[in-house]
Amino acid sequence: VPKSQRTVVFVLGGPGSGKGTQCAKLVEEFGLVHLSAGDLLRAHMKSGTPDGQMVADMIKDGKIVPSHVTISLLDKAMADSGRKAFLIDGFPRNEENRAAFEKQTQIQPAFILFFDCPEKEMEKRLLGRNEGRSDDNIDTIRKRFKVFLESSMPVINHYKEQGKLRSITADRPQDTIYTEVRKLFQEISV
Ligand code: UP5
Ligand code: MG
Numbered sequence: 001v002p003k004s005q006r007t008v009v010f011v012l013g014g015p016g017s018g019k020g021t022q023c024a025k026l027v028e029e030f031g032l033v034h035l036s037a038g039d040l041l042r043a044h045m046k047s048g049t050p051d052g053q054m055v056a057d058m059i060k061d062g063k064i065v066p067s068h069v070t071i072s073l074l075d076k077a078m079a080d081s082g083r084k085a086f087l088i089d090g091f092p093r094n095e096e097n098r099a100a101f102e103k104q105t106q107i108q109p110a111f112i113l114f115f116d117c118p119e120k121e122m123e124k125r126l127l128g129r130n131e132g133r134s135d136d137n138i139d140t141i142r143k144r145f146k147v148f149l150e151s152s153m154p155v156i157n158h159y160k161e162q163g164k165l166r167s168i169t170a171d172r173p174q175d176t177i178y179t180e181v182r183k184l185f186q187e188i189s190v
Pocket of ligand 2: 090
């Protein structure tokens with residue numbers, strides 16, 4: 001698929017806001033390709049490459065991995081899929097990520113799906129998740145919240161100003177949320 005024909009929706013929201021959960025439902029109904037930047041980075045850190053340890057240390061500390069690492073992983077995953085419509089989950093996380101992705105891929109997102117969730121609810125979910133993630137402990141969770149507010153909210157505000165933000169109240173039952181989410185994808189034909 002030529003790169004110029006790619007359709008991308010960025011799925012953003014705080015740690016534990018439900019990005020992965022809702023993306024899984026969208027994949028099932030619409031057959032989009034779900035690329036979680038965090039999942040790609042976690043696979044990369046286990047791959048034994050030289051920068052794997054750096055990525056592992058940054059994730060454990062809730063820090064944003066350098067753009068070139070994340071963008072390479074996303075770009076490769078898009079190419080390898082042979083498909084044209086993508087949900088990019090958990091990226092871009094700061095203004096530098098956003099600018100570098102646009103510059104390198106020439107892709108402008110169709111829209112941004114934003115899960116708006118109070119910290120207390122996100123904290124409860126992350127502490128209850130039990131998937132063995134190195135960053136699901138209270139110290140790292142607090143760092144992730146701080147990074148989200150300071151670095152990721154400016155990206156969300158940027159897209160809000162562009163009129164591309166589709167904001168969803170995320171502290172509700174999964175199925176209630178999905179009823180709203182799916183409407184956004186029926187309207188654009190991806
Ligand atoms: N759950 C989901 N929906 C629910 C609902 N409506 N009601 C009740 N419970 C609900 O959900 C989290 C938990 O909540 C699950 O147990 C779920 O069942 C339940 P999930 O769908 O997993 O939420 P999600 O938003 O995907 O949470 P996640 O922890 O994955 O978000 P993060 O943004 O923190 O994690 P990510 O994997 O994207 O990034 C991790 C780290 O990688 C970052 O901190 C950073 O260090 C690094 N990173 C980068 O450096 N660059 C990137 O571009 C991406 C990541
Ligand atoms: Mg996730």
